[in-house]
């Protein structure tokens with residue numbers, strides 16, 4: 236039977252599917268449910284320096300084709316997630332975990348990474364540069380100079396395994412520009428894509444969510460083609476030592492297969508995890524394994540990055 240082991244920056248995982256930050260990762264209880272599921276590992280909710288309540292409700296809605304959210308980074312604060320991840324690490328020393336974090340002001344990044352560097356944290360940090368939902372704040376990674384500034388500062392302070400969570404790009408010039416910035420830094424991984432920012436879902440005559448006049452990040456099936464393209468093009472443009480976590484639009488094992496075909500080393504699931512709960516990981520694992528078995532693929536490297544394009 237096909238095996239699904241993978242590595243990110245030298246860390247070994249016994250599966251290639253994990254949660255996407257934001258879903259089933261708010262507190263110890265949710266993280267534990269993912270930890271004990273078939274998932275490879277978990278990433279925490281994006282932690283800010285101080286706890287945040289997030290945006291007013293309703294702030295998330297699921298639709299037949301996906302989801303819209305404007306959560307606004309509700310989270311229990313960096314200290315909480317550092318503590319909880321350390322507890323999981325003590326219980327499972329062989330299993331690497333991801334901590335997601337971001338700043339809500341330019342001063343935050345130095346403080347956050349000084350704190351992480353001084354802690355016992357020994358997993359991988361995912362720096363979220365793509366939240367579309369904090370009122371009055373742009374998605375950082377659409378500002379290439381800001382990304383360069385932040386990564387210069389952060390990599391000067393923190394020398395552990397570090398990745399960035401990116402928004403979707405839609406123009407080949409922008410793919411090249413972000414890759415040129417990221418390739419200057421000793422990054423372990425890139426996670427692409429976050430939700431597609433500032434979409435609008437209407438139910439009857441009313442926006443589905445309240446914050447930002449109804450605008451929010453779109454996830455799920457709607458965004459799979461963008462996720463595939465972002466994984467594919469960034470795999471071609473980034474240094475080979477930067478691994479890729481492909482996130483966006485995963486509903487079936489076939490979707491996982493396609494993200495890996497585009498070059499993903501690990502695959503994140505968010506909207507569908509929200510709809511189905513942590514049992515989704517066992518289903519996706521079975522479906523991916525069945526596809527690989529039918530094609531005679533024994534391991535992920537047999538097809539990773541090997542997308543064919545008609546002549």
Ligand code: DOR
Nearest residue numbers: 306307308366368430452
């Ligand atoms: O869609 C998202 N929602 N992406 C993020 O990065 C953060 C999250 C939120 O809390 O709004």
